[in-house]
Amino acid sequence: MASFSWTEEDVLRCCGSKPFAKELTSASPFFDLHHAIQSACGIWFNKVAPLPPSSLLSITLADPFPHLLILQIDVAGWLEAFATHPPIRSISPSISQWSKEEQSAAMATANDTTLQELVDWNIRYQEKFGFVLLICASGRGTLEILVELKVNC
Numbered sequence: 001m002a003s004f005s006w007t008e009e010d011v012l013r014c015c016g017s018k019p020f021a022k023e024l025t026s027a028s029p030f031f032d033l034h035h036a037i038q039s040a041c042g043i044w045f046n047k048v049a050p051l052p053p054s055s056l057l058s059i060t061l062a063d064p065f066p067h068l069l070i071l072q073i074d075v076a077g078w079l080e081a082f083a084t085h086p087p088i089r090s091i092s093p094s095i096s097q098w099s100k101e102e103q104s105a106a107m108a109t110a111n112d113t114t115l116q117e118l119v120d121w122n123i124r125y126q127e128k129f130g131f132v133l134l135i136c137a138s139g140r141g142t143l144e145i146l147v148e149l150k151v152n153c
Contacts, residue, residue: 003029004036016084017077020048048077082131087122109141118142121149128153 005028011021023043030036110118125133133149 003031005029006036012084015081017048017081019077020044020081023047044077049075079131082134085132085134087126087132106137106140106142106145109143114142114146117146118149121146121153125149125153 006025008018008021008025011024012018015021020040020043024036024040027039027043028036030039106118122132133152135145135148137145
């Protein structure tokens with residue numbers, strides 16, 4: 001496989017952090033997807049939203065209390081990325097084609113009642129936490145997403 005690169009616009013379609021997009025674009029070309037993911041993790045956790053220098057913590061997928069690590073991370077990069085993420089069922093004309101495709105299964109399984117529930121629970125979630133629920137919606141139906149919203153709200 002040949003190496004590949006992303007533009008800042010490409011990166012911003014999936015993560016709204018401008019510093020992250022700039023750094024990841026600068027790190028290319030990538031040899032393969034694994035190299036791109038490794039680079040993205042290194043950039044995010046070491047440059048965009050790093051742990052404070054005094055911290056001896058490391059973030060791993062096996063960490064039993066990952067939510068506690070958030071308290072020690074510079075959250076500015078996270079909040080910038082969250083601010084550009086569209087809520088499920090957003091009808092804004094600025095929603096990217098990628099987001100529309102990701103939400104297509106949810107929209108295909110929705111009816112008027114579940115669509116209104118999505119809107120209502122998205123509002124509740126955003127009022128409680130200050131940003132929309134971030135969820136991988138690909139292939140997930142409306143009811144499954146509603147359960148996640150309700151459980152996390």
